[in-house]
Amino acid sequence: MSKRRRFGGFRAGCLGALAVALALGTAAATGGDSEHSRTAPTRQAPIAAAKLDPRPGKLPRPRNGPSAAQRPPLGATKRALSNLERRLRRRPPPRAATALIVRFRGGVDRRRRSELLKAAGARVSERLPLPGAVVVRPARGAKLERLLAILRSSRAIAYAQPDYRRVPLATPSDPLFPKQWALVNTGQQFDSAYPPGTAGADIDADAGWEIANTFAAPVAVVDTGVALGHPDLAPELWTNDAEARGRPGVDDDGNGFVDDVHGWDFAGGDPDPSDYDGHGTHVAGTIAARANDGTGVAGVAWRGPLMPLRVVGIAGATDSALIAAFDYAARMGARVVNVSLGGPGYSPALKEAIDRHPDVLFVTAAGNDGIDNDSSPQRSYPCALDSPNLVCVAATDQNDGVPTWSNFGAASVDLGAPGNAIISTWPDRNLVVRTWSFDDGTPLSVDWVTSTSGALPERGLVSGVAGTGLAAAGVTIAPSAATQYGNSEVVVRTPLDLSAQHGCRLRFRYLIDDPQAASGGSPAVSLYVKLGSLTGAGGVQIVDTKSGDTAGALRQAVVDPWQMMLPTPAFDGRPDAIIGFGVLYDHGTQGGRVIVDDVRVLCVNTASGSGSWQFSSGTSMAAPHVAGAAALVLARRPDLTPAQLRELLLRSADPVQALAGRTVSGGRLDLRRLLDLVATPIAPQDNGPARPPSPGPAGSTGGGTQSIQSGPTSSSAQLAALARSARIRCPRWSARALRCKLVLSASASRPLTLRFVLRKARRTLATANGRLGRYVTLHAKHRLRRGTYALEVRLGDRSGRTALRKFRLRLR
Structure with missing residues (x-):
């Protein structure tokens, strides 16, 4: 609230x-x-x-x-x-889960799954984009706690968890006239409700913009939605061209979502990701509000496509909605996903959904409980997950201090960014x-x-x-x-x-x-x-x-x-x-x-051109500064992996005393230093302790991040040799899909991840994740025709090293 x-x-x-x-x-x-x-x-x-x-x-x-x-x-x-009155005197707890996420082990067929769920008193309400994962609800008269215990006792189930609810992470604030001290802080009195800041306690955005082209990689905003008609945001909305030019009521691009022109509403199950709350619109404006347009504010990456994905309803967001939104964002080409949401409760399904997309950077908020996310039983997830493609952000104020409400963690929270008294876009709710x-x-x-x-x-x-x-x-x-x-x-x-x-x-x-x-x-x-x-x-x-x-x-x-x-x-x-x-x-x-x-x-006034601007505070407001910076970097260096990008963010952070020993980097986001560092090779560096393993079920452990090595393509000698030996086979294609398989002449000593990207004239047409030696289907955003295309395949290992192989593909 x-x-x-x-x-x-x-x-x-x-x-x-x-x-x-x-x-x-x-x-x-x-x-x-x-x-x-x-x-x-x-x-x-x-x-x-x-x-x-x-x-x-x-x-x-x-x-x-x-x-x-x-x-x-x-x-x-x-x-x-x-x-x-008794409830008003205490902080209200998160709304209790009403469903479970169940992940079956490999080899358990559908018949066996149905029998297990029926015997346990569960019914399937939704299938998730994770292999073998479903959302189940108790049958009439059954209790959720008992159902959870029964399912967890089955050897056929990898994990069963509550479908936790996550809430937007923002804290109270009050506005007058806006000034964006977070981008450029000269010590000005930016608002009468707040004391003036300290010169230089900002992300140095003006100097960063002189280095980088302000065009940015696509960013998905997984939140309460976005005010689609807001004058500061409408020009920056991501557009699904196939649906925009297609027929109403038809899934023109074959991705399973009908009329998803500007994203999807996973809370309501419809193609309208409009924001009726304000939180997601505020986050979106910090990332990519249009600048130099004579109105409102400027985003960090103010020429970057914003993909609105609404997951938060009136009572929060469920993990199942987040998982579906993550999958959609990755399939539709987002390189960065901002998740200014959180809440207690370890979720193996949420971690699997993030790990499933190793080429997407997930930027999340640390939380607003003023606790240590490394050790507190109430630590916030997904921040506390140990995924190498996840960056967790704490909040700083206009004096480079850490507000008392911001969570921290020397191993789980990566860096800080401005999050107190942030002015940004807001829906017109008047x-x-x-x-x-x-x-x-x-x-x-x-x-x-x-x-x-x-x-x-x-x-x-x-x-x-x-x-x-x-x-x-x-x-x-x-x-x-x-x-x-x-x-x-x-x-x-x-x-x-x-x-x-x-x-x-x-x-x-x-x-x-x-x-x-x-x-x-x-x-x-x-x-x-x-x-x-x-x-x-x-x-x-x-x-x-x-x-x-x-x-x-x-x-x-x-x-x-x-x-x-x-x-x-x-x-x-x-x-x-x-x-x-x-x-x-x-x-x-x-x-x-x-x-x-x-x-x-x-x-809410949903008319085109309607909108307002508002101050707000929280780690939710800090995370989008980092997401916008990451989008600028990826536009300049699209070959970087999320693990490399995370290391760049940590190394370029401006040291801040209040963050020393409380975050991995001990510093606050600095856009100029980050973009300066992008132009130089990324050398291995010790950034302090790796993220602690995520606490999971008994007997399980999570993995930590590792320092990486990179050159222009971030490949070790072994990966480079494997990439050179790769051959591509694409025996079938249609107007909307291409089916390919990557094979190696040499043998790999460890499991590899594959990321396929189909391009034409620098335009990304399709992306997909695959496994070595198995066919993968790339669903195209635009109609495929006869001609020459570029197919890129990125090979990656568990340490974060990657190698890129490019093919010239002719469709006949």
Whole structure:
């Protein structure tokens, strides 16, 4: 969850005084109030509460109030809010997994797999692009924990793991006017909310751009999606030409994804990777926002194709979605994958998915828990994986310090990069869908109904509310002395049609007069907010609460299900969305009132050219600086392997005292030094301890990285000899596919990896991974025709050494 301040993109103008007020004047009653007092919440979280009406699809009756049978008991509301407050006081844990990832051992046929899963009480819900790997869910009535234990006990299964959820790694921040100190830091006062930085505490981007061509290799952004119409990002989007020129509803390139023109939504299973949260758009802007266009910000690699792959839904991302996105990115030509996501829980499937693509560099965020990723049981994955083609990034601030919230690790975190108070692109989430105003004298009952005891109050003028002269609805409540606890609630009379809207949130202002809290006692009056829909999952629930005297001032509040990263009731995208406000009070309180004003429903504006810019902080903001730098390097030296590129990043890091002993390199990203080093041969160098083995199942170990040797093609004498002995056979081809096999005249002493790349006129048409002596199919992005093509095959061994062999291929 993030609190972020916003810059730009807001629509100017006043929508008038919009007020719904619940002015509370309680009668004295017996009993104390400390037992049922309310404390101010520290974090938003949803909690189940009493339904609006026990009858499905029915709203409470508007005129005379609901019957006693329809009213939720006050004790239920009290218990719901008590549970809510307890959850708000502690950090919410990641949402529990609801499925398992199961990887069968080689040689277990499909029939045997089906029998095992059926006997264990599991059903297959998805097949993953890993050999023998599936996502399974427990059969009705079965428990996930028991299913996991049964599957792990089977010798036919290599591993079984929860389908962990990963969340975007960002921390709270607040914006005013943006300045990109991360690229060029002169010690300027870049924003009034932050102290000025230290000159030189940046990635030296301006000097780096003088060295490198700003064209960059393709980068996949595996995140919450990207705002496709944002003016700073739209020109840099990766485009699948075969689908863009093809027929709607047809898989024109044969990759298994229909109409994937600009990527794919693996969270929703559709070809629209739009961002309804903002996190992924922010990451994308840091990597490749268009520069010199008269608007917004500049990315590190501001002429690089961005491939948006959405994996994060409203409750986070599952490992299965990440695995599918990694496979898609590699197949479609991405050389760098940015993964600003993380969470606890070792995942052998996630590691296998990364290791499966040794020619792709995965850049990931270290995490925002302020812990040591080398030793903490809560270390963040995928950062803590020991894959040689993975780089993990910590955050630095404008003074080259390490924020207290940034994770670190002398063996698992490779280097630092700017991650505090970073300005970047953001979706326009300020499309006003609905507002409520009562300044024209319209009674409250026209738009709102009550779901609690007492008749709905008519709107009346309340003068002199904090000097604002707001129009408000007066409510006088005199509950029975037999009960100590009461509430009053209003909800919209007519459900909202949000079926065509996404990324919706509720913004309002509120005032609480609580004499007991103002005099130093415990809060006795609370405002709560309910969201949901009549027929959607979760019904209508309490999702936020406010308490404490506001000293006569109106405070602004935003209820944003997309920022909560917790299970919330279905709201946006629903044709029957519901909004409600309620007041909870102790009867022993004298006086008191709650006023709600300027109520608006705001959603994402997906129109072309819409967008905004915003400050945000976190290791999520640090990782894309490194991803952009890597993309610039690969555009200059496409022959580099991820292992070589990682070594270059470590060697070129600018030493920073705060990172010494806390990262592998002990330094922060320096683009100028990196690009200077690219022009020189990469010599072997000891960069400190290798990554520790990833903790896996009992009896298993992970491998560490090794120093590599390289020349122009990074090949040892043995690999070079093997490459020279290679022959290619491509007996079959079609308009969309080419089938080839690499054979060697000499024998290899160790297993080799093969990477096939088909090009024509410097244009990459197809890529594929293969094994020695076996046929591999290269699926072309564009139609193949008769003529001459260049086929490159890169041989690699386990130490990271590679050799490149080029063939001239003539298709007839």
